[in-house]
Structures are given as C-alpha cells and as structure tokens.
Amino acid sequence: MSEEKFDAIIVGGGLAGSAAAYTLAKAGLEVAVIERGTSCGSKNVTGGRIYAHSLAKLIPDYAETAPLERKIVKERIVLMGGTGSTTIEYGDEGLKEPAYASYSVLRAKLDAWLAEKAEEAGALYITGIRVDELLQENGKVTGVVADGDSLNADVVLLADGVHSLLAQQIGLKKDLTPHQVGVGVKEVIGLDEKTISDRFGVLPGEGVACLIAGHATGGAVGGGILYTNKNSISLGTVVSIGHIGDGEGLKVPDMVERLKESPLIAPLIAGGELLEYSAHLVPEGGISMTPQLVGDGVLIAGDAAGFVMNLGFTFRGMDLAIESGRLAGEAIIKAKEKSDFSSSGLSEYRSLLDNSFIMRDLKHFRKMPDFMESSQIYKEIPEIAGEVFGSLFKIDGSAPKKMLKNVNSILKRNIKLTTLIKLATKAMGAM
Amino acid sequence: MAKMTLDDKLGVDRFKVDEHNAHIIVDETYNNIDEINRLIMACPAGLYSYNDGKVDFNYEGCLECGTCRVVSLGKVIKSWSYPRGPLGVEYHHG
C-alpha cells in the first residue's frame, strides 16, 4: 500500500461504513474503506427489513436504484404456543407512504450497491483485506495496519460491526457480555415470486414482516423472524446468548428447525429450497451498551457502537447504522475544516447523535432491553393466548364456558396474577 | 421442506478455507463439561463436540458469528479473530 495519507480511513464496508464513505467522498475528502470480505456485504447478515427514512436522507432516489426486495405492507406478530398460535396482523395503506416505507433486503446486494454509490462519489474501496490493528501515536489513532502494511489517515472510523475488535483493542469498548448480544441464525429459502405473493396474500412487489415469540426458542429469551423477499423467504431465530439453554434447553441451530416444522410456518415454505444458512450477532443491550464513541483520531458507528433497537414488535439496526455513518461523516468534515482531529475536534459527532433519532429513540426505549428479558413473554404468554383462543374456536357441541371465568382459570393455570400485572406495568414503562 | 442436517445446510454455503491458519484456537484439554456444553448448545454451525475427554473443534464451516467468543473466551476459546481477508464464509444473500 502507498505512503499517502488519507483524510479518513473507514474500517468495514457495511451500511455504516459506506454511508460515511459516501458522505465524505461527496464533500471531496480522500477516504479509503477497508473491508475484509471479498465484496461489501459478503460477511453481513440481517433479518431483515430496513426502515428507509435514513437511507432516503442519504440517497433520495434510493427507491428507484437500491436493490430492495419487497415493500413491507403487512406486519405480523405471532405468539406461538406448543399447539395453538395466535397471529396479530396489521395492514395499512399508510405503511406504503414514502415517509413510513420499509423494505425487505438482502445484505450481499444492498451493501454492494451502497459501496458502489460511495465509490462513484470518489471513495476508494480496498476489499478482501482485514485490518489487524490500529496505529497509535501518543494515544492518537493515526492509521491502520492491514495485511502487514501501514496506512495513515487523519481519522479512522470504526464501522467494523458488533464485536468491533478494533475498538476493544484500543480500550474504547469492552468485550461483549452474553446478556448484551443475541445470536441470529437465518435461512434464506428460495421460492418463486408468485408463490410467495399468493401464500402471504400480497400484491407483486409487496411483502410481509413477521416476528414470532414462543415455541421456536423453546421459551428462551428470543424469537423467530420471517421476511418475504422477492424470490425467497428469510426465516430465522434470534436468541439472547445469556439465555441459551433456558426453558426447554434447545440448541441454537435446532430453533430454526423447530420454526420450520411448526404448522404455522411449514406450509409457507413448502417446496422451498435452502439457498443459504447464516449466523450473526445482534447488539441487544440498548443505550446501556454504548461505548465511548469518540477518541483522539477515531470514531465508532453502527453495530460497533451498539446502535440497535429490539422492541419485540420491530427490530431496527440498519437505519441506525446508516444514520450514524452519515453523522460520523459530517463530524469528520467539520473536524477537517478546523484541522482538529483530537477527540474534542471530533466531539461534534456526539452532539449530532444526541440530536438525532438514534439517541432520542435509544433513550426513549432504554428500559426495553430489561423488559425483553422477561421470560414470560416467550413461554407463558403465547400459551395463554393459545388457550384463550382455543376455548373460543374449538367447538365440540359441549356447553360453552363463561368467558370471564374461563380466562381466569387459564390465567391461573399459567401465570401468577401479580407476575402478569408486573409484566404489563413493565411493558408500559418500557414503551 | 425436507429436514436437513447441519452438514447439509453448511454444504449450501460457500467457504474459502484458510488451510494454513485457524482463526479460532481452542484449548482441547479444557475439561469443565458445563462450559463445553454451553458451546455445543450455542454454536449455530454445530462445530463443537466433546469426545474421549477432548474438545473437538474444526474451524472449517465457521459462520464467523463470534458466539463462541462471547460464551467462552479465556476458557475453552484461547483466541478468536476473523479469518484473514478474503477467506472464510462468503454470503451471497445475507
């Protein structure tokens, strides 16, 4: 590699890294992105559905140019019991409006596209190279070492994903603990476009997002995910690492299998062909796991900064990755104007984040990670829902039970009333 | 969909295996069964097992999620890094 010094080096060509690269290159800065995968996206996994608002800010014509799979027009939440499943479906024409638009995506395509946009704007991409360590002089980050070569820059942006081994190396971030992260396992199942639209009851180009609590994880804290892509279905599970082995004690790889065999999912994927099996971690600690975001000559964005919200009914990380990457770019541009890349020169990043939806929403939902650890959501509640609806719909000619009395006895069998009240109060507090 | 084994599933994925360097090094002699079981339960690729009093692990087929790192770094896992670029798993969907 050359002796030249870049304005900025970005580690990681995921969504956070490329959003920053695009912002910097457009402002005329010399920026290099180093990505360990053969191509951008080839190491990355999402659920997933992207809420498009932050991408729209970065690339206004994204809807015409980005490789989007389907526009999500139906939201499903499933409480999956051992026998009965209860599905809540929400559909609204409003979900199609540009302001609320969200799309299913596949990362190999999406990340490659965003990288191409940044490259067109002038960013240099070095792919297939792993950054091994950060160069430091008197505590200031001055560049990176990759494959034995040193590369210098005024500032380094760490957009290297959930582990951010590099941030750990320089003490900006601690090693992840089992309760801060979930492990996601995902299968991409190929099916033809029309079959998917027919099975999910959507028009061409439209799709469904579905989150599933209960049976799939065997009561362990976590759940199932399903997203319809154009020609495939993304189906998987996410389980909190700190809770693996809880409940029925299922192995992580067996959870997705259980989901696939469930009477709810099996017909939806019948005849499908496995196209890919993947696994990736998800930050789940919310605002409490935010690392030190700025140091001398260095910033952290995206999953590396723990910017993900798992709210049970929805899952967000990609919109936060893109926005934080863009804001890191803006902060670097300001620092360049002042020629000050010390942590105080880069501190604009912190204020931009504080004034953005990222910190606002992470703060708003700060109690959510704690609520999401309530085991009852994954065990008792899906069973209760199943039994209540079962008592309404299973008709064999015998005398119907009084509704209130019946619900009462179902509740009593499954959960203590005080536990239920505590859970509801906690849920309200977390929202 | 017909049931598939984990080996079959990994067989669908594309890997460029680094023949010379293991990116994860385990302590084969580690003998706390509870700890080893945690890894066996957790690895999405099912790469850990315990046979004849030894931890059995093969990094080929690793999906690079880092679950084992979070579960057991400093115990069964002696060191954990990503494979050298551009080696390892290569996702075409993600």
Ligand SMILES: Cc1cc2nc3c(=O)[nH]c(=O)nc-3n(C[C@H](O)[C@H](O)[C@H](O)COP(=O)(O)OP(=O)(O)OC[C@H]3O[C@@H](n4cnc5c(N)ncnc54)[C@H](O)[C@@H]3O)c2cc1C
């Ligand atoms: C199962 C699952 C389901 C999810 N569902 C959703 C969803 O539905 N909606 C949503 O919005 N979010 C979802 N998320 C979260 C979302 O995927 C992440 O928040 C998002 O991918 C973060 O992007 P990023 O660019 O910060 O990190 P990443 O995508 O992880 O990118 C990091 C990049 O850095 C590279 N890298 C790392 N280390 C090095 C190194 N040393 N040298 C060079 N390159 C390096 C990696 O190869 C990678 O390309 C989900 C996540 C998972 C795992």
Ligand code: SF4
């Ligand atoms: S990184 Fe993930 S797939 Fe690889 S060995 Fe560890 S747990 Fe298994």
